[in-house]
Amino acid sequence: MSQGVPDFLPEDAHVSPATWGDLREEGRADARTPTTRSDRRGDAPSRGTRGRDPARPRRRGRAEDPPTEGAAAVDAEPDHEDVARQIVLRQLAMAPRSRAQLETKLRQRDCPEDVITRVLDRMTEVGLVDDEAYAAMLVRSQQVTKGLAKRALAHELRKKGIDKDLADAALDEVDPDQERRTARELVDKKLRSMGGLTVEVQTRRLAGMLARKGYGAGTAYSVIRDAIADAPEHLRD
Template sequence: MTHPGTGRRRGGRRRDELEPPSTGAAAQDAEPDAEEVARSIALRQLAAAPRSRAQLEAAMAKRDVPEDVAARVLDRFTEVGLIDDTAYAEMLVRTRHAERGLARRALAQELRRKGIEPEVAAGALEQVDEDDERAAARRLVEKKARATRGLDPQVRRRRLAGMLARKGFPGGVAMRAIDEVLAEDGVDPMAGPGDWEALD
């Protein structure tokens, strides 16, 4: 039985009251806010380790954050100092050079992989000059040379040269460091210029 003017049966409810709304504010509340998602991604990433703007942008893209939303959040983080590509690039150059002995060539490649703009990278790389590279190359050769004592001199040279090449050292810097260290070990210079061309 229905009550006049109500469209309801006794003890029942109207069908449209029982079904969840498909549109409107309630439906929108069920969806995560894109800007909040972007902020959460950025904060999680930065809490784990320093990041460049490009790295954070890539992380947001993986979560399908719209580009305009990502840009707005990243701009805000930059304004408040949570993102600073210049400081990040300078920190990366200092630590990678000091801890891993990377030369400028390898450091430049790493900065590119992190999405650092060329002019920012160039400024950060100014922290490492030719004297720094020569000193770093010699330290690396001294350490590696100790582990190769007793091997054939040619084998020692090839291993030392390969190690320095992987760290981005130019052939001239590598040759001098290897010759100096091996000469102190009593090994006469044996490699001609042609042996080092592959390192440049």
């Protein structure tokens, strides 16, 4: 290299001697300046964009596959009759139901009327829906658990949508003697909590209780009179 020419210039470089000093100082300064990591790698693409056209939008996730035959089947309209059958079976699994109650439930679930008719007709054929058996069961259970008389039982059957002929047949099975015994049991139980009241007050409250359970006035006052007469607090010494 030519004498006096800085070692970072080629030998044939034509540089005036006046500028050599400045060039030497600039070269030394550059050598002393530390290079950063980004300086060393320059404008290399980042890890996430290496080898990718920056103008091309990033692909997010897999492209949706075209619908298959199975997927189309999933989106198909449900079988209304199967849906109605499942609703009926769930209702019957919880408690006995009349046909009218099941019809109401299916309408609430927006089942078509023709579907309701077909499904319940089929359920009736196989014995899962039986209003006659339901009416008889309801009469027996309400007599035992609530002590209801025929008038109140008839009201319960109407509420459940039982046909009048079927309701009458179920009510014909009510034994008048058993009905009177049930009324007496109700009165005796109530009297035990009415000690100290006058006969008039006891009679009025007991009559109201029996009336709410469907007993006629004749039966009610006859039973009440006998029960009060037999009560220990009213027995004469």
